Amino acid sequence: MAAPSQTQKATYDVIVIGAGIQGSFTAYHLAKCHRNTLLLEQFLLPHSRGSSHGQSRIIRSAYPQEYYSRMMPDSFRLWQQLEAETGTTLYRQTGLVMLGPAGDPGLEAYRRSLGDGQILDAAALAQRFPGFRLQAGEVAVLDSTAGVLFADRALRAVQEVFRRHGGTLRDGEKVLRIEPGATVTVTTTAGVYRAPRLIITAGAWTGAFVEPLGLRLPLQPLRIDVCYWREKQPGSAGMGSVSPCFLTLGLSQAPHGIYGLPSLEYPGLMKVCHHHGSPTDPEKRDQVLSGVPRPDIALLSSFISSYLPGLEPQPAVMETCLYTNTPDEDFILDRHPKFCNIVIGAGFSGHGFKLAPVVGKLLCELSLGEEPSHNMAPFAITRFPGVLGAAQ
Template sequence: MSASGEYDCIVIGAGVQGSFTAHQLAKRNQKTLLLEQFVLPHSRGSSHGQTRIIRKAYEQDFYTHMMEECYELWAQLEREAGVKLYRQTGLLVMGPEDSRSFQLYKNTLQKNNVPMAILNCDNFCQHIPNVNLAVGDGAFVDITAGVLYADRALKTVQGQFEKLGGVIRDQEKVTDIKPGPVVTVSTSADVYRAKSVVITAGPWANRLLAHTGLQLPLKVVKINVCYWKEKIPGTYNVKQRFPCFLLTESKESKVHIYGLPSNEYPGLMKICYHVGSETDPDQRDKQTDRSDIDILQRYIARGFPGLVPEPAVVESCIYTLTPDEHFVVDRHPSHSNIVFGAGFSGHGFKFGPIIGKLLCELALGEVPSYDLSPFQIRRFQDKTKSAL
């Protein structure tokens, strides 16, 4: 296709997944258009903010396997762009020693020979000062884990995409998708046509998929991104080599609490709860439930005595959850040239480069380089609505 409104592929949504997909397509010499409804950069979706955790510690082998290559792809982008996107800090995993979840995390790392250090109650304080390990809790460190510089990563990958001739049109909301051998995409400003379309619309995924007759069982929730003040500045600082952490469950909650060392805001450590309240992505700030903050306050007062147990900064972000919290990466059941990545369930950022590669392969009609069965929509069966 050669006319200006005609592309090999159109990617809808310039969050982490769409941006990496567009970059992969451009690397494969595809004439690619990346459409974004807001002016870039923006903070209305799921990929904004300075930091995210990268780790191999997972309960399931398939994520750990994908992360092996994904670390390489992050490093490759750093080299190509000459930008630092990752800082190794390690990830401290804590949880009831005898719980299924804690054991799964530990076993997955051990089975896959991921560098790790097991801590016991005698050496814990020496390695991780200023954290109280609960009685009965075990702890280990996923050594290669760390922090990704999220905003910088998005800017970098979008810049690399443009350097390869890719076109980004921001402030252009997609208003219609007409499936067919050539897909027609209408926006608030123009109409485009492409051989294939990738939908990576984050919390808005179902609104876009509705144009194709498909609805996924996705739940959109607002997450309060809380930063907590160090009583003595530097106590939990990235420069003092304080790690990221993941608490699988605790007295306060059966659900994850996770945190990152103080870094982006001096003297403030980011600690969040892996649960939020349902929201409409266009009305995110109307959601004011703070019950998650109460849980965090109780945990921080007990587990992090060096922090003031009152959030100093609260920002907002959105999770798009699937029922099993595994991603959706698949082809449309009726239109094989429409593919989508959705439902990244609050843990998709680190996978951006590999999701981009997989969605690019699907868009090109290739066999994907990983077994995508954990991510296919047929696992939902009765929960997936198709009008087709």
């Protein structure tokens, strides 16, 4: 980090704002394409105030939308490449079970994405994964490719390779102003930088960031309660660190879904969260909310009593994280409609980590004017009406 008194001035091929997993993978691909790249982060790294911190994220092949499931082989391959480049293990295969009513259209869509995803009835599930209890009329679909990504370690690894390829990462340096033009000027708390290309991957801060650039993106930051649950009997079969990941579909009591994974953060605990949260401002998400009801916790406690009876029904540890949701929960990966040398990657809606290697590649391709390797239509900014309302 530069001393605040020093004013840095420099010119780069590309500037990337935000060193979460998306900005870091974008910068990684750019540096590997021999572009002189500056990656700017407002907080000192590592930090836990965005969306990419923690030890664990689910990765799976199953996706109901074909445009994501087609990216997954590419994503698995790129994660393996990063493991090879850094000599670190970034993934543990655990399998994932999707739980829901038999015949639920959402569950069927996930199953179809696996080709012939194996269906387990209550007895087969209990035999294979003894920690889980299905309710009457419910089944599980198994994605055996799925597992847990070691999130913090992955972020460190991708930033390390970025630097190894000549990239510059400046943390503790907040971007204050962006001046568009053929050369974009970026002013931070410590310097002024110029580049012909800019990429904004600022997570929950992106909405406020792009408003002065004439864009009103429908991005909603959500405060997510991240809960860890203790086994009633430590080391009991099928729970804690030996459990598969899971997610629910079509449960009337949890329409947004509940998901869980073996906790790498707290060995022996299981991480089980509601795939939804309350609207927040990223600057205020860690405010103490004394006396405020926590409906997510009540929902999770009730779910755990029924579906994971080997866990204590009260969370042992609670933390917070941020989702940044779009109305359709699809990502935004596009050029600014007016300033084509500014590319935006945002709105990862709580499912972007596993796809970050591909997202980074696509943002790199968009920025360099190359043909994107995947269909970009679902991620266009202009799918939302009125985004250019504030155009300069």
